[in-house]
Amino acid sequence: MIFVVMVLVFLMLVGAIAACVFTDLVSAVIAAALVSLIASILFYFLQAPDVAMAEAAIGAALTTAIFIVAIRRTSRYEQ
């Protein structure tokens, strides 16, 4: 159990760093969605299924969609 959580936290860190360093903004948004998704799994492990559901639906799905719409209207690559 603790091993699974450690792997998830490591993946979450990788996703967070990737979201910061990617210059392709679509990839950065996908990496940020990964962080949200793993956060929701961790919330579930911490026995907070209510928060996990909200995090998965809002953080991983809707926020990603809104960011991608915003990127479509502006430019895809960071200057």
Added chain:
Amino acid sequence: MRKIISILLLSIVALGIYLSLTKIPFGVPKSKVGKHYIDEGIKETGAVNIVTSVVLSYRGFDTLGEVTVLFIAATGLAVVLKIGRRKATAVEPASFVLATGCRVLFPLILVFGSYIFIHGHLTPGGGFQGGAIIASAFLLIYLGCRERRINEKAYKSLESLGGLFFVVVGLIGLAVGGYFLLNFLPKGQPYCLLSAGIIPVIYIAIGFKVGSELAGIIDNLIEES
């Protein structure tokens, strides 16, 4: 110079957070009110899900504020996007796989979201979570079947009616028993669908409100900007 100052400020904030967190014992209940919710929550509100009993019964007024914040955010977004309105560009139709997948998944996600907010007092979840899941179903419609738009008037009125219903139920409590959001309906048998008085009623209203609100935000972002 600016970088040094920002690093200095960040380390001061980090030190403050560290010092305040080390003062709190880990894993020990710190407040007595939480223990009261856990021990007496089911008896006092009839809701088996303690989170729901706190959100809608003990702290119901705060939830009204939360719903209002979401309403103001959605309205503000609609106003901002309407001002800088552009001509709608022609959209290329989605591929067959995407369109079919969205059509198959849409009713399933809709039913799941409705289940989440109808059973908010029994199982984890509630109006906000169910509403967000329903909005993600509408997001799929926008991805897969762009020719089908949701009716703007329908979601605007659903959103307003949901919020109005919440306030009216609260005001009925004020008229019947003397304080806002009084649980005036019978509490019923715990673990049954029809239990916990006004809690499922309000959560269904919140579910409709949040779902139509977030779907409206997506509609505004995709179609108007």
